[in-house]
Amino acid sequence: MRWSNVSAIAGVDLRRLFKSKDYWIPLVLLGSLFFVVIPVVALSVVSAVGDTPLADQVTSIVGNLPDSIGDSAPVDSPAARAAYVIAVYMLAPIAIIVPLTISVAVASNAIVGERERGTGEFLANSPLTTREIYYGKLLASLVPGFLATIVGFTLYSLVVNLIVGPDMGGWFFPTSGWFLLILWIIPPFIAVAISIVLRMSARMRSAAAAQQSSSLVTLPIIILSYAVSARVISTPNASALLIGAVAWTVAILLSVRGAGKLRRERLLGVASET
């Protein structure tokens, strides 16, 4: 396999995505909503309420969380503790939902899109191997999701530190659990979802059908990744590393298998008729 070919495929797809405002504007809005708007509103409200009944309610919710979480806040003020817990633990899923959604949207259209545009004919008649095409598509789907993770995570860190930081005595975010999540847990979960969705993209007759089916298939992955994210952030220990290792292994196995299953006929749109 020639990696220059893989990067050529990924490069064309990424350039195409970058030029498709219809694609990236909704995703930028989605990312802004989850990484900036919701955290700003939630943290501002909780930080500003002071000793009010609302603060008591939030504090009672925090009190119902495991002791390890409730005790982790390095301050005594109920409002500040509530803001800390919300920032560090309760908004964790956004770090996985947004990039997964973005990557799945790209992957679901990756192969069926080539077929619908007719560009699959060119790829099928080119010297590219099916593995190179598959891994190019995988990379092109992975990059926007991971980019969204990094950019979104940076913005989220700024929001958290600017709003909650003063009560914590300075910038405190990201915590070690979040680093583990961003660098070790999220990428393989995205790769697992993409590997499954790419295979569906190769089999579906239309991009619309591929997108609908992809949404259904990735829902369990989102739920699983939500649970894993919450656990990793609350307990960033060796077991979290193990979870990441397992996720990487599954992702690699699925992608190797997916690459082996792709046939040129799928790019031409005739295999579904056989």
Next chain:
Amino acid sequence: MESAIRFGSVSKTFGSVRAVESLSFHAPAGAVTVLLGPNGAGKTTTVRLTTGALVADRGDIEVLGLHPKVNGDEIRRRVGVVPPKPAFYDQLTGWDNLRFAARIFGSNEIDAYAAAERFSIEDALLQEVGGFSTGMRTRLALARAVIHDPEVLLLDEPTAGLDPESSRNVLALIRELAGRGRTIVLCTHLLHEAEGIADQVVLMNRGHAQASGAPATLASQYLAEPVVILDAEDRTALASLDQAAGVLSVSRNGAVQVTLDDLNRLPDLVSGLVHDGARLTRVEPVGTTLEELYFEMQRTHRGETS
């Protein structure tokens, strides 16, 4: 002549549809082979089987001495394809599309630009392909297909949707490439398109080759005795035509209409007349257009199958 492409009893089925059935033909190296047939004859499937984009269910295919099933990547590196409806990444510029093709075919940007110049599309390269006309898309597809200077060029309905001038340019290009020793396979259902450029014709219908060979050979096989119109500065110099070898009949009504037993006799006939002092002003074979040949072959095969 050595074969660049050889199909031996090749079959390919999609579900219940037999796209290609026991297809056998060969395309000589350095020649223009025209796959002639109506829509649905199996021409596009034949192109895809040639590159290995599709795998045959049965039969043997050899391209440049290689087998697509085993050496598909190597074949695709040495073959260029212009599909019937050339598709591109429309949001990208013509240059982006060409550069991508150059990269995966192992060529460079100089080759890509040279290919664009060759088809006079270089001025539009910085525009998005989505805004290209049909003619521009076809020229870009042709440029993309020859970036890597392929040994074999497969053109599947390359003039579909083109205006007459663009079509003529495409056909001129085919002649030029053939002149440079490239093997060309042209799929078409337009008989006038194949006229004059085909070294070899493969008549396809319902997935198999009904007939194949050089147009002159097929003409002698399928058409009645060939007729040639001759004329000379001094028509008395043509008086001896009745006695010439191979001449079946001579009709004199202004110019002389000669019926031969075989069109291959014509060079000797002309040479003999010149040797006897005739200064010929017209030598025109009649009734051997590809169109007549095509319909005669179709008639013959319908008769055989009914």
